[in-house]
Amino acid sequence: MAGTIVTEELACTHCGARCRDQALSVGGDVFCCSGCKAVYELLHSAELSAYYGQATPPGIKPSAEDSSRFAYLDDPAVSRKLVDFSDGETDRVSFVIPQIHCASCVWLLENLYRLNPGISRSQVNFLRREVSIQFDPKIVTLRQLVEQLAKLGYEPRIRLEHFERVERRDPRRSLYLKVGVAGFCFANIMLLSFPDYLNARELEQTLFPLVFRIAMVILALPVLFYSASDYFRSSFYSLRSRMINIDVPLALGMAALFGRSIYDITINAGPGFLDSFSGLVFFLLLGKLFQDRTYERLSFDRDYKAYFPASITRRAGDSEISVPVTGLIVGDRIIVRNQEIVPADSILISGNGSIDYSFVTGESTPRPATSGAMVYAGGRQVGTTIELEVVKEVSQSYLTSLWNSATYAKDSRRSISTVADRFGKYFTAAVILIAAATAIFWLRRDVDIAINAVTAVLIVACPCALALSSPFVLGTAMRILGSQNFFLKNAAVVEAMATADTIVFDKTGTLTINEPERLTFDGAELSDEEIRLIKSLARHSTHPASRRIDAEFQAEPAAVREYAEESGMGISGLVNGRSVRLGRYSWAVDDTTASANGSQGEGSVTYLAIDGQLRGKFRMNNRYRAGIEETIRALRADYSLAVLSGDNAKERGRLTDLFGANTPLRFDQSPHDKLNAVDSIQSDGRRVLMIGDGLNDAGALKAATVGIAVSDQAINFTPACDGILEASQLHKLNKFLLLARASRNLILASIAISIFYNVIGLAFAASGHLSPLVSAILMPVSSVSVVLFATLGTRLAARRIGVS
Amino acid sequence: MYVIVILLGASLLVATGFLLAFWWAVRSGQYDDTYTPALRVLFEEKSVPTDTENTTKPSSEIQHGG
Incomplete structure (x- = not known):
């Protein structure tokens, strides 16, 4: 029935959208709109048509809105907040551009300097959908830069949150360095320990052991003071707040390993445990790195500022200027266009308000607002342009005040007590008890053995496997x-x-x-003629129910005479000489005293009457x-x-x-x-x-x-x-x-395994027989087996549940 | 046999060189974005200009659709 005859599917050379009869064609290239054509010609003249060679039509249809909406960027206070770095000669700014989607986008955005002489360098971070641009503010202003991007279809998303500069330092950088240093030292210390592993007694009499051991101590220092520093810091804080976490026994074990090794080497009693020590730190940091999976594109800390626009159109006398929303004060007149968000609580002055609060209140249908009505910040205007008067500043508005509540005053880093941490408390107590018992037992006989045995207990009890299990399971x-x-x-x-x-x-x-709701009709099936009558009438109203009905049906609309609409009641009119009424029951049957029986309040219901006869009812239900x-x-x-x-x-x-x-x-x-x-x-x-x-x-x-x-x-x-x-x-x-x-159960199981290793080690340690070699074997074996158990166990569990 | 001490020093020196290279790579941000550079190698031209390239634009034109 559709009237369009598709002769040939033409794809726009720029954006790839299908264009039919309205296609513009230029020398064999087809475009869906003049915007796409303009971008294509611009790129062509700047010798940037390689853009189209990277992937099939990569372009983004540029927005047709006029560029006056960027006027607020000319405000020096605004540009100062947006620009990351400025030294007068070059400015650097980062924009989030959600439209970035392929290699061609990266290519074009990194070749901006060829389009605009003011741009000296631009670099894209694809995962963050971010471009960082260096430009000369004397040649190109921030506004011109944004306009240039918008013209190409890459309009940056500038929101209120971008006015607040957050120093984003990558915490992973320091973790990478710590892992790198620990790995480097671990490998070299192990190499230097080889003579000791092989028990090369003939070397004992020479100078070698001393040289090797001094080198080992030098290599162990950065591990202790740099790589392992977080563990000591964390256990210090946890002790100060009287909350023992898993880092306490770890730090204790590291300190015992290092101290005992230095002691052994100084009195020339043996090579010490520096290889175990650096290996322990290395494996622990690897676990941290594994657990620390971040999703670059996602942000988990957004508040309303990420949703609110950065600018709004303000009426100043007869003219309209675009201003930053932070500058709005009570009494300002603002203009809000279709699909724009009201940034502050305001009173509607003129225009037909139809405010979609779905994001604020969860209510799915737009709420009508008339002159004098209060419009809350966060609502989205649907329909024609409206004018409002601000009654509360942005940060004091109804919605934004949510962020002033106590929940947000709380420390944002809510501490989740993990299984490992809770276990660490008992573990630490047990370790200290065993160490004390060992000390008391041996001190009566031999002080040297006592020192050996106590440090050995602390070394062996270091919950390395335990500390590794949860990062690997959870990661x-x-x-x-x-x-x-x-x-x-x-x-x-x-x-x-x-x-x-x-x-x-x-x-x-x-x-x-969210949309669209499911529309069902209760009553005898509608004929094509009836559908045409209904659509003809419904298309004249902006009420959500009418719009939904209008969208549901495909028909050629006919002219409507004697159209009437009563707010909160319904609409009526004469189509092809037949009377059609849509609305409440009493409206449809045209009897103010009538009311429908039964089934009220089930979805929103719109009654239909044709020629004075009740024909049935439309029901709009949420779609689950x-x-x-x-x-x-x-x-x-x-x-x-x-x-x-x-x-x-x-x-x-x-x-x-x-x-x-x-x-x-x-x-x-x-x-x-x-x-x-x-x-x-x-x-x-x-x-x-x-x-x-x-x-x-x-x-x-x-x-x-x-x-x-x-x-x-x-x-x-x-x-x-x-x-x-x-x-x-x-x-x-x-x-x-x-x-x-299942993950939590696996952590508990790994804890059981690690306790098993600890008990074996403790048997060696408490009897005073823990040699560096035993430690050097036990430490990696327990770590690797726990890591394997944790990762394989989790994958197996996921497959059994059916989520892999 | 004492040559082993010299070798030890030499090997540590070389290894430290690599460690410093790694340090520099991390600090200069090479590990911050590990995805985009993989796209960048697909481009035929150099995308990030040096100061000299900025004034003399490459004149070779790539034909559309080629």
């Missing part, structure tokens, strides 16, 4: 989850997930798909994510569940079917309500796993033991959380939680 689990598009902030989240006993869901965007039913059913067996929805209660029936009668369902929850609800559940001693998606869940996600943000695309905005789960994987949630629990 492996984290990688497996990452391959399933479930990205965790750090490995400790796996353990926290294993301890959760309550799961709280948000509704909109988490259990349901695929596979969610089975997942909820599986979770109900092991967890207590709850739903906190910012939306109204119209979905109560469906949710009760899904979750069962005993699950608490709360509706109309404000962001603060959600936060308080999670807090109150947790004050009963339960551990909550919160799953949400929008800014309205931000507080609850933060308060929960584990907060997981669901996102349709991981690179999209997500509120601060512990993990980002791609929405298509939500149905695997029960499996992910099973894997987390």
Whole structure:
């Protein structure tokens, strides 16, 4: 029935979009729009057409909006905040450009200097979707730079958060260096220990042992003072706060190894344990490196500033200027266009407001606003341009005040007590007891043996295998989850997930798909003619229900006469001479006293009457994510569940079917309500796993033991959380939680293995027989076997659960 | 046999050289982004210009679609 006849599928040379009749063609090249054509010509004239040689049509359709929206970048206060570095001659600035998607993008962005003489150098970090540009501010301004990028289709995403400079130092750099140094020293010390391993007695009388041992001590110094420094620092802090963590016995063991070795070498009693010492530090740091998997593209610490725009159009007299939102003061008049976000609580002055608060409140349908109505920050205007007057500054607005609540004042680095740490407490106590007993036993006979035995106990009891088990189990689990598009902030989240006993869901965007809602019609099937009547009428209204109905049907619209729309009631009109009424029951039957019987409040219902006859009703229901039913059913067996929805209660029936009668369902929850609800559940001693998606869940996600943000695309905005789960994987949630629990069991099993090694070692040590050779064998064997057990065990568990 | 002491010193010296090279590589940010450079090798031209290249642009044009 569709009127378009597709003669030939033409792909735009620039962006690859299919273009049919409206294609522009220039010398054999086809373009879908003038924007694409302009970019192509620009690149061609600058001899940059190699852009198109890298991958098939790589281009991005440039936005057609005019460039005055970048005017705020001319403000020196703004550019000072955005520019990373400036010395008057060259400025350096970094932009996030989400459109970067292929090698051609990298190529073009790194060849910007050929398009603009003011740009001296640009470098792309693909994973971060970031380009860092060096430019001469005397030739090109920041605004011109952004305009240039926008013209090419690579418009940078500048948000409020970019006004706050965060020094991003890569902590991995220092870890790499520490591992490198430890590995270097470990390997060389082992090499120098070989004569001792081979028991080369003939060398004893010469100078060699001394030279070798001095070299070993020199090599061990950087390991102690540089590579191992974090362990000593951490155990110092933990002792000061009277919380013994796993680093305490580790530091004790390292100190004993090093001290005993120096003692042995000075009194010429033997080669010491420097090889074991440096090996221990090296393996521990490797474990740290393995555990420290980071996802470059993702950010787990975002707040509203990442969502709010950096600029807004302000009315100044008769003119409109684009200003940074931080400069907004009470009383300013602002202009908000279609799809733009209201940055501060304001009062609507003029225009038809239709504010989509789905990101703030979770309510799925846009809310109409008329002159004088309060519009809250974070709402997105859908429809025509509106003018507002600011009544509260950005940081004082309703939504942003969430970030002033106590949850955010708390130290953001919530300490998750790990299994290893809790175990470390008892372990340390046991080690000190055994060492003391050994000392008392031997001191009565021989002081030398006492020193030997006590240091040997401390050396052997060093929980190296124990300290390695959890990084490797959790690191492996984290990688497996990452391959399933479930990205965790750090490995400790796996353990926290294993301890959760309550799961709280948000509704909109988490259990349901945001748009479009499912439209069903109750009544006899509509004929083509009736569909045409309905569509003709519905297309005249901006009400969400009308728009949904309009989008559902394909028909040639006819003219409408005597169109009438009454807010909150419905619409009516004459189409082809037939009367059509859409709206509430009383509106549809045109009888103000009538009311529909039964089935109220189940989805939002729109009644239809044609020629005065009630024809049926349209029902709009949230669309639930695929596979969610089975997942909820599986979770109900092991967890207590709850739903906190910012939306109204119209979905109560469906949710009760899904979750069962005993699950608490709360509706109309404000962001603060959600936060308080999670807090109150947790004050009963339960551990909550919160799953949400929008800014309205931000507080609850933060308060929960584990907060997981669901996102349709991981690179999209997500509120601060512990993990980002791609929405298509939500149905695997029960499996992910099973894997987390299996990981915790594996850590416990590895602890058992490491205790076994410790007991063997202790038998040697307490009897005073721990030779450097025994230590040199025992240390790597126990470490390697625990690492193997941890990684293979986790992979096996994942395969059994079905998530690998 | 004393030559072994000299050899020991020499080998440590060489190894230290590599350690310093590693140190420099990490500090200069070569490990910060391990993905983009892999894309960069696919380009035919040098993408990051030095100061001299900045003034004299390469004139070889790559034909579209070639």
